Amino acid sequence: MTPSIEIRDLWVQGVGAELQGVSLSLREGERVAVVGPHQPSLSLLIRACAGFERVQRGQVVVCGVEVGTADRRSLLQLRRHLGYVSISGGLLANMTMRDNLELALRYHGIAQSDASRAVASVIAAAGLETSADVRACLLPAELCKCFAYLRALLLEPAVLLAEDPSAFLHPEGRNIVSELHAQAHARGVTVLVADDDVEFVEPLVDRIIELSALEAAS
Amino acid sequence: MHDALRRLGRGFLTEMRRVVSYATLTVLTVGAALRPARHARAVVWTQAARQIVFTGVEAIPLVAFLGAVGSAVFVTIALTFFSGAEENKMVVDILARLLVREVAPLSTAVVVALRSGAAVTVELGSMSARGEVEGIETAGIDPIRWLLLPRFIGMAVATVALTLVFVASVFGGAFVAAVQAGALPPQLGAALPYLFALQPSDVVLALAKAGLFGIVSAAVACYHGLSVRGDVTEVPRRVARALVEILIHCSALAAVFALLAL
Numbered sequence: 001m002t003p004s005i006e007i008r009d010l011w012v013q014g015v016g017a018e019l020q021g022v023s024l025s026l027r028e029g030e031r032v033a034v035v036g037p038h039q040p041s042l043s044l045l046i047r048a049c050a051g052f053e054r055v056q057r058g059q060v061v062v063c064g065v066e067v068g069t070a071d072r073r074s075l076l077q078l079r080r081h082l083g084y085v086s087i088s089g090g091l092l093a094n095m096t097m098r099d100n101l102e103l104a105l106r107y108h109g110i111a112q113s114d115a116s117r118a119v120a121s122v123i124a125a126a127g128l129e130t131s132a133d134v135r136a137c138l139l140p141a142e143l144c145k146c147f148a149y150l151r152a153l154l155l156e157p158a159v160l161l162a163e164d165p166s167a168f169l170h171p172e173g174r175n176i177v178s179e180l181h182a183q184a185h186a187r188g189v190t191v192l193v194a195d196d197d198v199e200f201v202e203p204l205v206d207r208i209i210e211l212s213a214l215e216a217a218s
Numbered sequence: 219m220h221d222a223l224r225r226l227g228r229g230f231l232t233e234m235r236r237v238v239s240y241a242t243l244t245v246l247t248v249g250a251a252l253r254p255a256r257h258a259r260a261v262v263w264t265q266a267a268r269q270i271v272f273t274g275v276e277a278i279p280l281v282a283f284l285g286a287v288g289s290a291v292f293v294t295i296a297l298t299f300f301s302g303a304e305e306n307k308m309v310v311d312i313l314a315r316l317l318v319r320e321v322a323p324l325s326t327a328v329v330v331a332l333r334s335g336a337a338v339t340v341e342l343g344s345m346s347a348r349g350e351v352e353g354i355e356t357a358g359i360d361p362i363r364w365l366l367l368p369r370f371i372g373m374a375v376a377t378v379a380l381t382l383v384f385v386a387s388v389f390g391g392a393f394v395a396a397v398q399a400g401a402l403p404p405q406l407g408a409a410l411p412y413l414f415a416l417q418p419s420d421v422v423l424a425l426a427k428a429g430l431f432g433i434v435s436a437a438v439a440c441y442h443g444l445s446v447r448g449d450v451t452e453v454p455r456r457v458a459r460a461l462v463e464i465l466i467h468c469s470a471l472a473a474v475f476a477l478l479a480l
Contacts, residue, residue, distance in 0.1 A: 015448075052352060080358035090353020092345070104357040107364065109257025151357060 004028050004063070005049060005159065005192055011057035014044040021058070022214045031181075031191040033201040036211035039164055042194035043087065045211065046163040049192060050084045051075045063158055080108065083157035083189070087164045089148030093137035097147045098123065100136060104151055122150050126176050141168035146176045153180060159190045165204070166197040178204060236463075240437040247370050247437075250363040258360070262368055269372025273334040274379050281329055285384040286391030288325070289317055293395035306401055313392055314416040319424050319479075322384040323377075324472045327431035330377050331464040335439040338369050339460040342443025343453035351444065361444075370436040377432030378425050385424065427475055431468045438464045 005026040012019045017040035026032050036042055047053045048060055048067070055068030065078045091100045098119055105115035123132045128150070131143050139147075145168050152160060165177055181204045184191060194211075195201045202208060296309045342365065345351050351361050396402040442460035446452045 050356060076355070076358060076360050079356055082356065082358075084356035086349055086352065086356070088349055090349045090356060092350050092353070093348060103261065103354075104359065107258050107261050107357070107359045148353075155358065 004030075004190060006059070006061040007045075007049070008060075009058035010045075010048060010055065010060055012044055012048045012053050012055060014040065014047070014053060017041040017044045019044055019048065020215050022211070023058075024209070024214050026190055026192060029185075029188040029190055030207070031185060031205040032193075032207045032209065033198075033205040034192070034194045034209050034211050034214065035196065035198050035201065037196060038211075039194075039196045041211060042196065043163045046084075046161050046192065046194045049161050050082060051078070080155065081158045083152030083155070083160040083184075085145070085148050085152045085160075085162040085165065087167050088141065089136075089144040091136040091144055091148055091151070094135060096133050096135050097128070097139070097143075098132045100147065101151050101154055104154055108155065118154070122154060126150060126180070128176070142170055142173040145169060146173055146180075149177055149180045153184055153189075156187065157189060159192070160184050162191070162193040162195075164195050165193050166195050166200040169200075174200060236441075237467075240434070240441055240467075243366070243441050244370070244433060244437045246362050247366045247440075250360065250367050251371075255360075255363065258363055262363055265364065265368035266371040266375075269334075269368050270376050270379075272337070273330055273372050274376030277329055277333055277376070277380055278383055280333075281326060281380045281383050282387040284325055284329070285317075285322070285387030286394075288321070288391070289313065289388040290391035290395035292317065293392045293401075294399060297396065297399040297401050306396075310392075313388070314420055317388045318385050318416060319420045320472065320476060322381050322388065323424050323427040323431055324468060326377055326380045326384050326428055327435060327468045328465065330373060330380065330432060331435050331439075331461055331468070334373055334376070335435045335460055335464050336457050338373075338436070338439040339443040339457045340453055342440060343446035343456050344450065346444055346446040347448055347450045347453065349448075366436075366440050369440055370433060373436040373439075374429050374432035377428045377435070381424055381428035385421065423475070423479065427472065430471060434467050434471065435464045438467065 005024070007022055007024040010019055010022040017038065019041060022045060024032070024034070034042055034045055044053060048055060049062055051067045051070065058068075060067040063078055063081050065074055067075070067078070070078065091097070092103070095103070098116075101119040101122070102112075102115045105118060106112060110118070120132075123129055126146065128143065128146060131139055131147075136144055136147070145165075149162075152162075160181075166174070169177060181191065191205065193201055193205065198208065292313065293309065296312070297306075300306065300309055342351070345365075351365070354364060355361055393402065439460050442456040442463075446456055
């Protein structure tokens with residue numbers, strides 16, 4: 001599986017947002033931020049890469065899988081190698097943060113004891129132990145976002161996709177997320193983030209591109 | 219007239235499309251059950267066990283109560299009209315055929331729909347609205363295997379088990395009512411010959427129907443839950459539609475079964 005992203009002349013229509021002929025290419029291990037003033041359009045790009053939006057025209061190839069035409073099972077296999085952080089995090093509200101993280105590992109066949117140990121270790125490394133046993137619905141959005149990052153990176157993905165990483169984050173949360181991005185970079189993870197906060201994403205990536213420039217390039 | 223026919227046709231087609239969607243969801247779920255995925259088995263069975271406890275175990279008192287009271291009322295009223303030994307046998311035959319084969323699976327399906335169908339639609343609807351279903355997909359977790367399969371297993375198994383509870387309580391209630399009415403001596407042994415009025419095929423048919431009703435309830439509840447898109451206010455509307463549709467589909471299937479068994 002080639003850990004890279006190739007977007008060619010992508011047209012997607014979302015709710016209140018659209019992409020018109022976006023083209024972008026990420027090499028293995030490259031970190032790119034797509035920025036712009038309209039977050040819904042930026043999110044649409046990330047969601048299209050994760051296979052959550054219907055591609056009207058063009059191609060999105062992630063880790064060698066053409067997302068627009070892939071069937072359900074291929075998408076599931078692809079997502080096993082993708083780390084994805086949505087704006088709100090998408091954690092299960094009625095589970096504790098620890099259970100949310102362990103679920104991802106246990107579903108993929110890791111024994112309970114090993115999963116517990118791995119999760120405890122990443123939570124401790126991020127300094128989030130005090131919130132680990134609280135249900136997601138009871139925690140502020142900032143902490144949910146940080147735990148969503150932990151879940152996304154727990155399965156050691158080849159590609160990390162993040163929709164608006166700066167959303168809900170205060171300085172402390174921003175530090176945690178920046179640290180997690182640094183760890184992902186050290187592991188050679190390909191990173192594509194889309195954010196309207198250029199100042200926040202600048203130190204996280206190698207390249208910053210305006211979405212409008214990508215559309216114009218097509 | 220022309221407009222009315224067009225509306226009727228459109229309504230029929232919409233309903234058919236929805237039935238096809240339920241069938242597709244069921245096929246996908248059965249496919250997920252048949253596909254080997256040893257790694258996910260433990261997590262899925264834990265979820266299924268929880269669903270069985272919620273749908274089945276916690277509903278036992280309600281189902282037992284409904285079965286016992288329903289049959290007691292039926293026997294009491296029937297015995298006021300019929301009093302001879304021949305008529306008693308007829309009452310038992312009707313009890314076996316009507317309550318066990320027809321009423322037990324349908325009543326159980328109604329209880330399962332009201333308790334668990336509504337709960338499943340609310341739970342999945344809220345999860346869809348909050349982006350949790352997408353959230354688990356991003357972790358490579360198959361929502362059909364992890365969310366739907368346990369609910370299908372739980373609701374089908376629980377509906378079958380609750381139907382057995384209903385049948386047992388029907389006989390309990392009928393026995394007590396018959397003793398109270400003086401149609402039977404107050405010894406359990408006296409009721410045993412009446413139990414043989416129940417053919418094994420009646421019980422098998424009742425359980426098969428119950429299993430099917432459980433699957434229909436799960437398919438409809440899951441479909442409406444997963445159809446919620448980003449708006450939590452859509453959840454109550456979906457719950458109402460799911461409940462109505464479960465009742466309509468289960469009643470229609472019960473009618474088809476009854477006609478086929480004639």
